[in-house]
Amino acid sequence: MPSRPGLRGSMPFGGIDIGSTMTKAVIIDDNGRPLGSLVGPTGVEHRHLAYRVMEEAARKAGIGREEISFIVATGYGRLNCPFADRQVTEITCHARGVKEEFPDVRLIIDIGGQDSKGIKLDEAGKIVDFVMNDKCAAGTGRFLEIIADTLGIPLAKMGEISLQAREVVKISNTCTVFAEHEVISRLAEGAGVAEICAGLHEAIGGRIAAMVRHLKVEGTAVVTGGGAKNIGLVNVLSRKLDCNVQVPKNPFLTGAYGAALLAKALYERGERGRVERRWEEVTFFQ
Amino acid sequence: METKNQTKTTAVKGTLTAGMIRELVRNIYRSAHEAKAQGKKVAYFMVASQYDEIVRAMDIVPIPTENYAGLCAAKRDMERFLLRAEEDGYSQVLCSYARIGLGFDSLRKELGKIPENAPDGGMPEPDMMLGSSAVCDPRFKWYQAAGRYLNVPSYSIDVVAPPVQADLNEVRDYYIRYQTEQFRGLIAFLEEQTGKKLDEDRLWETIKLGDEAWRLWYEIDRLRVAVPCPMPTQDHFSIMVAGHYYCGTQVAVDFYRQLYEEVKSKVEEGQGVIPVEKYRLLYGGGLPPWHTLWIFNYFESFGAVFVIENVYRGYDPVEVPSYVKDPVEYLAWRAFLRFTQRHERARKNSGHPVVERLLQLIDDYKIDGVVFHACRSCRATTVGQIHIKNLLGRYTDIPMMQLVSDMVDLRDYSEAQWKAQIGGFIDALSARSKR
Numbered sequence: 001m002p003s004r005p006g007l008r009g010s011m012p013f014g015g016i017d018i019g020s021t022m023t024k025a026v027i028i029d030d031n032g033r034p035l036g037s038l039v040g041p042t043g044v045e046h047r048h049l050a051y052r053v054m055e056e057a058a059r060k061a062g063i064g065r066e067e068i069s070f071i072v073a074t075g076y077g078r079l080n081c082p083f084a085d086r087q088v089t090e091i092t093c094h095a096r097g098v099k100e101e102f103p104d105v106r107l108i109i110d111i112g113g114q115d116s117k118g119i120k121l122d123e124a125g126k127i128v129d130f131v132m133n134d135k136c137a138a139g140t141g142r143f144l145e146i147i148a149d150t151l152g153i154p155l156a157k158m159g160e161i162s163l164q165a166r167e168v169v170k171i172s173n174t175c176t177v178f179a180e181h182e183v184i185s186r187l188a189e190g191a192g193v194a195e196i197c198a199g200l201h202e203a204i205g206g207r208i209a210a211m212v213r214h215l216k217v218e219g220t221a222v223v224t225g226g227g228a229k230n231i232g233l234v235n236v237l238s239r240k241l242d243c244n245v246q247v248p249k250n251p252f253l254t255g256a257y258g259a260a261l262l263a264k265a266l267y268e269r270g271e272r273g274r275v276e277r278r279w280e281e282v283t284f285f286q
Numbered sequence: 287m288e289t290k291n292q293t294k295t296t297a298v299k300g301t302l303t304a305g306m307i308r309e310l311v312r313n314i315y316r317s318a319h320e321a322k323a324q325g326k327k328v329a330y331f332m333v334a335s336q337y338d339e340i341v342r343a344m345d346i347v348p349i350p351t352e353n354y355a356g357l358c359a360a361k362r363d364m365e366r367f368l369l370r371a372e373e374d375g376y377s378q379v380l381c382s383y384a385r386i387g388l389g390f391d392s393l394r395k396e397l398g399k400i401p402e403n404a405p406d407g408g409m410p411e412p413d414m415m416l417g418s419s420a421v422c423d424p425r426f427k428w429y430q431a432a433g434r435y436l437n438v439p440s441y442s443i444d445v446v447a448p449p450v451q452a453d454l455n456e457v458r459d460y461y462i463r464y465q466t467e468q469f470r471g472l473i474a475f476l477e478e479q480t481g482k483k484l485d486e487d488r489l490w491e492t493i494k495l496g497d498e499a500w501r502l503w504y505e506i507d508r509l510r511v512a513v514p515c516p517m518p519t520q521d522h523f524s525i526m527v528a529g530h531y532y533c534g535t536q537v538a539v540d541f542y543r544q545l546y547e548e549v550k551s552k553v554e555e556g557q558g559v560i561p562v563e564k565y566r567l568l569y570g571g572g573l574p575p576w577h578t579l580w581i582f583n584y585f586e587s588f589g590a591v592f593v594i595e596n597v598y599r600g601y602d603p604v605e606v607p608s609y610v611k612d613p614v615e616y617l618a619w620r621a622f623l624r625f626t627q628r629h630e631r632a633r634k635n636s637g638h639p640v641v642e643r644l645l646q647l648i649d650d651y652k653i654d655g656v657v658f659h660a661c662r663s664c665r666a667t668t669v670g671q672i673h674i675k676n677l678l679g680r681y682t683d684i685p686m687m688q689l690v691s692d693m694v695d696l697r698d699y700s701e702a703q704w705k706a707q708i709g710g711f712i713d714a715l716s717a718r719s720k721r
Binding site: 076090115117119122127129132 | 686
């Protein structure tokens with residue numbers, strides 16, 4: 001999503017997606033056009049700074065934080081977000097964000113840090129059904145993050161590295177803890193990092209594909225969330241689901257963008273924001 | 287699409303009668319301790335084993351070990367028993383009801399007394415243990431394993447149901463004969479343990495009380511067809527205590543009679559569980575999350591009310607032919623008819639009796655969505671849930687969701703995960719209602 005200078009005179013709306021690992025904020029104008037956006041870390045030491053991500057996004061949009069007419073919060077941290085006017089689930093926000101860029105798509109696969117989801121939409125972009133991974137970390141970004149650390153490679157490069165594999169090393173364990181042990185064993189046996197990465201993507205992609213198949217949707221799928229940045233994983237999903245898989249221009253921001261669009265829609269329906277926003281820290285589930 | 291922070295709400299209107307259940311639960315364990323002190327026989331006992339009325343007719347005081355596990359979970363005092371069982375070598379994938387029971391027995395044996403501050407005074411040592419194969423295999427094996435801690439006899443009966451494809455006219459006699467033999471074996475065991483013969487008139491009496499309690503319970507659930515629903519699911523998971531742990535007694539009949547009158551008056555007054563009932567939900571199956579029953583309040587904070595459940599009252603009343611004059615045969619007949627009451631319909635339609643029951647409930651109760659609960663350590667109620675959900679999806683397009691945790695083991699539960707899922711589910715219900 002391109003950032004561009006603010007448009008004075010227009011009415012800005014904000015969306016903030018406070019995920020388990022990253023906080024994403026998007027500011028749009030009253031035509032739905034993005035004015036500014038930012039991705040910042042959520043992590044334990046950063047979560048109280050979520051509002052600063054919003055402020056910084058506003059600054060990039062060329063406006064002050066107090067100028068934002070209406071803010072919708074989504075993601076795991078949405079529930080106690082003191083500067084938001086409304087909270088909306090990430091499922092609805094992702095659906096809205098994807099609908100804007102891919103109006104005909106019926107299936108969204110969101111691969112976040114803490115969970116992965118499949119979302120089935122109807123022709124109007126409304127949610128028909130959804131599936132989520134259970135509380136196990138397998139099938140989530142966190143799984144890949146831990147294994148990337150074990151392999152000593154940057155998470156952002158994992159997908160590309162896997163494409164260089166000459167063969168796929170089978171990783172049997174989907175439990176993150178056991179998979180980490182298995183990866184160490186494979187390394188000790190002499191397996192290459194690229195081949196292990198390919199095996200990990202096969203395992204995680206297979207798990208997500210099996211989950212998403214429950215929705216019984218044919219046609220193009222759109223992958224969002226941090227996982228969509230992983231070309232290796234996207235390729236595996238495309239092959240296992242036997243469908244065309246598309247990735248938004250900035251898949252990290254889909255949820256926040258959808259939240260901003262919903263903020264605009266709510267405002268236009270007559271809802272009004274807080275008289276005085278509390279630019280305070282966000283509290284999370286324990 | 288809106289998210290609420292609220293998890294508990296005082297706006298939920300439960301029935302006053304259901305409030306009596308807490309005392310009935312306390313009384314189960316108090317009665318068992320008193321019976322022990324008076325030299326009466328007490329027995330470990332399995333829910334829904336079809337033998338309830340026999341146990342009552344023999345004046346044996348039951349200690350429902352599964353209920354005790356649920357009680358520990360509701361009081362969030364289960365970890366010490368679970369960990370003890372695991373310390374003794376029982377895997378975390380085994381039934382968590384059994385692990386709590388075995389852990390409790392292990393601790394009681396080591397201490398030589400009831401573990402300190404055990405919920406509701408704890409379970410006294412039984413004189414015997416009565417297992418059954420009804421529902422699942424751990425119930426057949428659990429008490430055998432408990433023999434490690436208890437030097438008392440155990441007896442497990444086989445409780446059988448024919449497959450859905452079976453020609454009922456062909457297999458009926460065989461199944462009923464076999465089930466009767468199983469009951470007679472249990473009776474012989476109980477007579478040996480108590481030193482007294484079963485009084486058949488007394489058995490007829492307990493059967494009549496059992497049937498009447500279950501008929502009233504069914505009628506109460508039928509009242510919940512009303513919009514708005516007059517009784518919440520939280521009450522269902524309380525009042526099952528009377529039907530299962532007081533079955534064959536006047537206590538259960540009196541309780542359900544009183545509850546029926548209260549629910550009926552709520553229907554007449556149009557009084558619902560919450561002020562505005564937006565979505566009517568079906569609890570599609572799986573044991574309840576005893577550790578987190580307030581989650582139902584969380585649903586209600588979005589206007590979603592569970593109006594009926596497919597667990598604990600798994601069958602409707604049945605009519606045993608009047609020519610059956612022997613009470614033991616009557617019990618075998620009743621079990622057979624209960625277990626096969628949707629077989630014929632299933633053969634003609636989905637092929638699955640549970641799907642048939644759910645379809646019927648969806649229709650009768652004007653259901654907007656179905657929620658299943660997969661319990662990691664309960665194979666019996668979890669395996670096949672996705673298959674049932676998929677099959678159901680061929681006949682209805684209402685949103686369905688499967689939550690995953692365990693019936694009592696809190697380590698398998700994630701609040702953030704559930705809230706995220708519930709939020710999505712409410713979104714799907716809302717989207718469908720606007721279509």
